[in-house]
Amino acid sequence: MAVKLEDRIEDFARRAREQTAALTAPSAPALATLRQRGTEAFATTPLPGAKTESWKYSRIGPLLEQGLLDRPREDAPLPEVPAFAGFEAPRILVVDGWPRQLPEMPAGITITRFSAAEGAGAEVLSRELGSLAYLDGRPFVALNGALAEDGVLIHVAKNVQGGELELLLAQSLNAAPHGAHPRVLVVLEAGSSLSLVERHLGQAQVFTNAVIEVRIGAAAHLAHMRLQLEAGAARSLTALDVAVARDGRYDLQQALLGSIFRRNEIRIHCTEPGAEVTVGGATLTRDRNHLDTQMCLEHEAPHCTSNQVFRALAGERSKTVLNGRIHIHPNAQKTSAELSSRNLLLSHDAEIDAKPELEIYADDVKCAHGATIGRLDEKSLFYLRSRGVTEDAARLMLSFAFLAGVVDAFPLETVRDAVRPALEAAFMAHGMAPGAAA
Amino acid sequence: MLKIRNLHVAAEGEAILKGLDLEVAAGEVHAIMGPNGSGKSTLAAVMAGREGYEITEGSIEFLGEDLAGLEPEERAWRGLFLAFQYPVEIPGVTNLEFLRASVDAHRAYRGEEATSAVDFMKLARATSKQLRFDTDFLKRGVNEGFSGGEKKRNELLQMLLLQPKLALLDETDSGLDIDALQIVADGVNTLRSPERAIVMITHYQRLLDHIVPDKVHVLSGGRIVRSGGKELALELERKGYGWLEEAAA
Ligand SMILES: Nc1ncnc2c1ncn2[C@@H]1O[C@H](COP(=O)(O)OP(=O)(O)OP(=O)(O)O)[C@@H](O)[C@H]1O
Numbered sequence: 001m002a003v004k005l006e007d008r009i010e011d012f013a014r015r016a017r018e019q020t021a022a023l024t025a026p027s028a029p030a031l032a033t034l035r036q037r038g039t040e041a042f043a044t045t046p047l048p049g050a051k052t053e054s055w056k057y058s059r060i061g062p063l064l065e066q067g068l069l070d071r072p073r074e075d076a077p078l079p080e081v082p083a084f085a086g087f088e089a090p091r092i093l094v095v096d097g098w099p100r101q102l103p104e105m106p107a108g109i110t111i112t113r114f115s116a117a118e119g120a121g122a123e124v125l126s127r128e129l130g131s132l133a134y135l136d137g138r139p140f141v142a143l144n145g146a147l148a149e150d151g152v153l154i155h156v157a158k159n160v161q162g163g164e165l166e167l168l169l170a171q172s173l174n175a176a177p178h179g180a181h182p183r184v185l186v187v188l189e190a191g192s193s194l195s196l197v198e199r200h201l202g203q204a205q206v207f208t209n210a211v212i213e214v215r216i217g218a219a220a221h222l223a224h225m226r227l228q229l230e231a232g233a234a235r236s237l238t239a240l241d242v243a244v245a246r247d248g249r250y251d252l253q254q255a256l257l258g259s260i261f262r263r264n265e266i267r268i269h270c271t272e273p274g275a276e277v278t279v280g281g282a283t284l285t286r287d288r289n290h291l292d293t294q295m296c297l298e299h300e301a302p303h304c305t306s307n308q309v310f311r312a313l314a315g316e317r318s319k320t321v322l323n324g325r326i327h328i329h330p331n332a333q334k335t336s337a338e339l340s341s342r343n344l345l346l347s348h349d350a351e352i353d354a355k356p357e358l359e360i361y362a363d364d365v366k367c368a369h370g371a372t373i374g375r376l377d378e379k380s381l382f383y384l385r386s387r388g389v390t391e392d393a394a395r396l397m398l399s400f401a402f403l404a405g406v407v408d409a410f411p412l413e414t415v416r417d418a419v420r421p422a423l424e425a426a427f428m429a430h431g432m433a434p435g436a437a438a
Numbered sequence: 439m440l441k442i443r444n445l446h447v448a449a450e451g452e453a454i455l456k457g458l459d460l461e462v463a464a465g466e467v468h469a470i471m472g473p474n475g476s477g478k479s480t481l482a483a484v485m486a487g488r489e490g491y492e493i494t495e496g497s498i499e500f501l502g503e504d505l506a507g508l509e510p511e512e513r514a515w516r517g518l519f520l521a522f523q524y525p526v527e528i529p530g531v532t533n534l535e536f537l538r539a540s541v542d543a544h545r546a547y548r549g550e551e552a553t554s555a556v557d558f559m560k561l562a563r564a565t566s567k568q569l570r571f572d573t574d575f576l577k578r579g580v581n582e583g584f585s586g587g588e589k590k591r592n593e594l595l596q597m598l599l600l601q602p603k604l605a606l607l608d609e610t611d612s613g614l615d616i617d618a619l620q621i622v623a624d625g626v627n628t629l630r631s632p633e634r635a636i637v638m639i640t641h642y643q644r645l646l647d648h649i650v651p652d653k654v655h656v657l658s659g660g661r662i663v664r665s666g667g668k669e670l671a672l673e674l675e676r677k678g679y680g681w682l683e684e685a686a687a
């Protein structure tokens with residue numbers, strides 16, 4: 001007996017509202033405000049239905065299943081964190097949305113739970129929390145606010161060079177389906193810097209609905225590396241909202257695998273002149289996995305630059321979606337914005353939807369936007385095989401050659417060196433023997 | 439070593455080779471000449487196992503085995519090597535990584551262990567040096583941005599590393615300057631031995647001064663229309679192909 005999608009969506013919304021009502025009010029004022037706003041917005045924002053344009057390629061069915069709203073336990077057993085070869089940095093461990101382990105940091109860098117924020121940290125929270133991830137038309141961002149019971153603040157003070165930091169968003173070992181609503185706020189004050197490696201871990205049937213807000217102050221620099229290198233049954237939805245102030249720099253490099261449902265919404269605002277943004281994405285989907293990237297670059301001020309490079313491989317019956325929107329506001333003269341999206345289908349049943357979206361309201365701008373979808377080059381395949389490389393190994397070599405440019409752009413060598421074997425392992429886990437290329 | 443009998447090959451429904459016979463014994467060097475579009479590269483492609491070429495009649499036997507049933511990599515493992523007329527560029531795969539994968543694939547076929555990175559680097563450097571090929575080319579993408587002559591030298595580098603039993607050189611001399619031609623010829627000559635054979639496709643008799651062939655064939659209209667000793671090349675240089683095409687018609 002099939003239940004209609006609309007009924008399942010309605011049922012999900014009702015259960016979410018009940019869940020919200022059952023939570024006790026938090027003591028931290030900023031968190032209380034977030035919860036209240038989230039709850040109100042969720043009540044009035046419809047969930048995406050079959051006709052919602054920005055959800056056209058992502059059906060929310062996998063998010064609606066039983067148990068995926070169940071409250072995450074604060075004391076669930078911690079997972080084992082697989083080592084990331086060669087990369088060692090102070091680690092923030094967020095499990096099922098709960099901040100479980102926070103590192104001690106030197107003066108100038110504050111890392112605190114929202115619930116424990118005090119003094120300057122509490123001030124930053126009241127000022128910034130919820131100021132970037134706007135709620136309008138975004139029911140899951142609202143739901144995150146409504147159900148976030150705690151979160152992590154990362155604050156780097158003015159002119160402090162923050163070094164490297166690891167942010168782990170992991171699932172617990174609690175095997176029962178449940179929800180998780182991680183919330184992270186990163187604030188870099190003027191002239192500061194940080195390298196942040198964000199890793200998502202866990203393959204169980206858990207709905208992780210994360211929201212990350214990032215404010216980059218004047219002439220500050222954030223190198224952000226995002227790794228979603230586990231597939232499986234994880235339902236993962238992550239909103240990332242970034243604002244870059246005058247002469248600030250934001251560099252986001254991503255290595256992503258699909259899962260049964262994965263969607264990343266990324267909005268980057270260049271709010272003041274001189275902001276510089278680079279984004280890279282090396283992605284791979286296999287089996288019936290799903291990976292949806294909703295990218296939006298808001299050029300709101302003159303003299304800013306953005307450069308985005310996406311390379312996607314899709315195999316078997318998987319689906320990769322990239323919506324790359326560039327919005328150049330009327331006063332954003334002298335903007336330079338580029339987006340290149342190249343995609344390779346590894347099988348006839350795979351699907352790639354790469355859609356550019358340009359909205360340009362200023363006349364003196366440089367804007368380039370290109371998307372291609374193709375297959376591995378037969379001539380190159382033959383060339384490698386004529387030298388004795390097996391067909392599978394040749395396909396692997398060419399596929400990674402295709403991703404190489406993006407992987408090479410990871411700013412930390414230790415991370416770069418670990419990304420490639422991780423992607424290769426994912427590639428080979430599906431009977432694409434490494435053969436002679438190993 | 440190589441026995442081609444009454445070979446007919448078609449591509450996209452178009453007959454290109456129309457009854458070609460050729461025998462090459464171990465230890466021999468053969469040259470194939472012939473006008474543009476006569477089917478020389480097609481012969482090379484069909485031997486290497488390129489898709490899109492259909493053998494409609496006849497056979498190619500290499501070391502007693504019919505090639506038709508073998509994948510391109512299986513032909514390579516058995517000792518067949520084609521130096522391409524137009525080598526492809528593969529950005530993102532480094533030349534070193536590619537060369538090592540090919541050498542290790544051959545070793546795996548022979549039941550030998552893969553080379554160590556250090557040993558392979560030594561071998562690749564030494565062979566590059568022999569071809570006076572700057573070792574920087576090992577670090578670059580396969581043929582990426584190489585000049586015409588550099589691509590040809592890279593083909594030679596692969597050949598020397600793989601030590602094939604039958605090397606098929608498709609216009610490896612085209613685009614080489616005078617010094618490079620000498621270096622490449624020296625490289626090919628080091629491969630000459632009683633167990634190996636070499637087939638060179640060329641338009642220029644000049645190459646044959648450096649690598650002296652045992653036999654010269656003229657391929658025209660999809661068939662070998664004339665075979666002879668190295669003096670045939672000199673005759674072609676003087677008279678062109680017209681007289682042969684008329685005789686064959
Ligand atoms: N895949 C193909 N599909 C259709 N026609 C082809 C194909 N490959 C070759 N041909 C045609 O077959 C003929 C022979 O081509 P081939 O490349 O073998 O000539 P060639 O003797 O090597 O010439 P050149 O001296 O110019 O290198 C040409 O007319 C060519 O256009």
Ligand SMILES: [Mg+2]
Nearest residue numbers: 478479480523
């Ligand atoms: Mg040719």
